[in-house]
Amino acid sequence: MKSNILVSLLYYFFKILFGLSVLALTWSIASEIFTSDGKFNNFFVDNHHAIGYSFPVTVQTKFPDSIVTYASGSHTYYKGQGVILPDKINQDSLKDKIVNNVKIWPYPKPNSLITSTGPKPNLKILVNNSNIISDGYIIVNAKEFWVKALLFTQVYVSHISLIFIFFLLSTIFKKLKVRFDFSKKLISHTRLIGLLLISKEIINTIIVLILSKQIHTITVSSFLNGALIKKGIYTNINPRLDFDLTIFLLGITLIVLSILFYKGYSLRKENDLTI
Numbered sequence: 001m002k003s004n005i006l007v008s009l010l011y012y013f014f015k016i017l018f019g020l021s022v023l024a025l026t027w028s029i030a031s032e033i034f035t036s037d038g039k040f041n042n043f044f045v046d047n048h049h050a051i052g053y054s055f056p057v058t059v060q061t062k063f064p065d066s067i068v069t070y071a072s073g074s075h076t077y078y079k080g081q082g083v084i085l086p087d088k089i090n091q092d093s094l095k096d097k098i099v100n101n102v103k104i105w106p107y108p109k110p111n112s113l114i115t116s117t118g119p120k121p122n123l124k125i126l127v128n129n130s131n132i133i134s135d136g137y138i139i140v141n142a143k144e145f146w147v148k149a150l151l152f153t154q155v156y157v158s159h160i161s162l163i164f165i166f167f168l169l170s171t172i173f174k175k176l177k178v179r180f181d182f183s184k185k186l187i188s189h190t191r192l193i194g195l196l197l198i199s200k201e202i203i204n205t206i207i208v209l210i211l212s213k214q215i216h217t218i219t220v221s222s223f224l225n226g227a228l229i230k231k232g233i234y235t236n237i238n239p240r241l242d243f244d245l246t247i248f249l250l251g252i253t254l255i256v257l258s259i260l261f262y263k264g265y266s267l268r269k270e271n272d273l274t275i
């Protein structure tokens with residue numbers, strides 16, 4: 001009885017996710033066709049042919065000789081690679097010097113990995129003595145048609161894959177709700193979900209590798225009267241490989257499970273014929 005309730009809940013859960021994913025894709029395509037900038041009154045989409053499509057990057061910001069202010073109100077002064085505690089900071093020695101004031105919220109532990117809780121895209125931020133390294137996305141609006149087509153494909157392959165995966169999962173649990181038994185069709189659906197997960201990661205990786213040759217490193221440096229400020233804030237943005245190993249391994253696991261389920265299904269059929 002409990003298993004039937006769980007299967008029913010999972011069926012409705014994935015059915016709702018399937019409907020929401022279809023609505024999200026319809027919204028995105030409608031904005032591509034019927035709007036010039038992706039905006040419907042106060043609503044807008046993140047990816048649009050007029051403004052560009054998201055592309056994975058790593059952002060590294062260096063701030064040498066910096067006062068880092070945490071949410072708790074504490075301060076740490078970094079000079080080069082050394083750390084000077086707040087009570088040892090001589091404010092007079094900071095006069096007429098370039099000092100970068102960096103504020104970090106919420107409070108992280110030094111040399112720790114924190115993840116922002118704000119809106120997309122999520123950034124994984126590595127905080128150490130003199131730099132912040134973040135994994136995120138930038139919007140790329142390419143002039144070349146083939147580059148824009150690859151960016152479009154990268155974004156919408158994930159959308160379409162999710163729709164098929166949610167549809168297959170809802171179909172699986174719908175059949176299990178009627179009869180809790182793995183049929184040949186359910187086994188093929190499980191294998192197909194695994195193939196979709198693997199294909200999505202492979203296609204995304206190939207596209208990123210191709211585009212990384214076209215999307216170059218972006219650097220932001222500070223200058224004063226044409227001269228580089230060596231102790232100013234320096235930002236470096238590089239393309240990164242957005243490969244999700246967990247999703248890839250999950251796809252392989254589902255394929256292996258489908259093979260094992262098929263062997264069990266075949267043995268059961270042979271036993272039924274023997275009896």
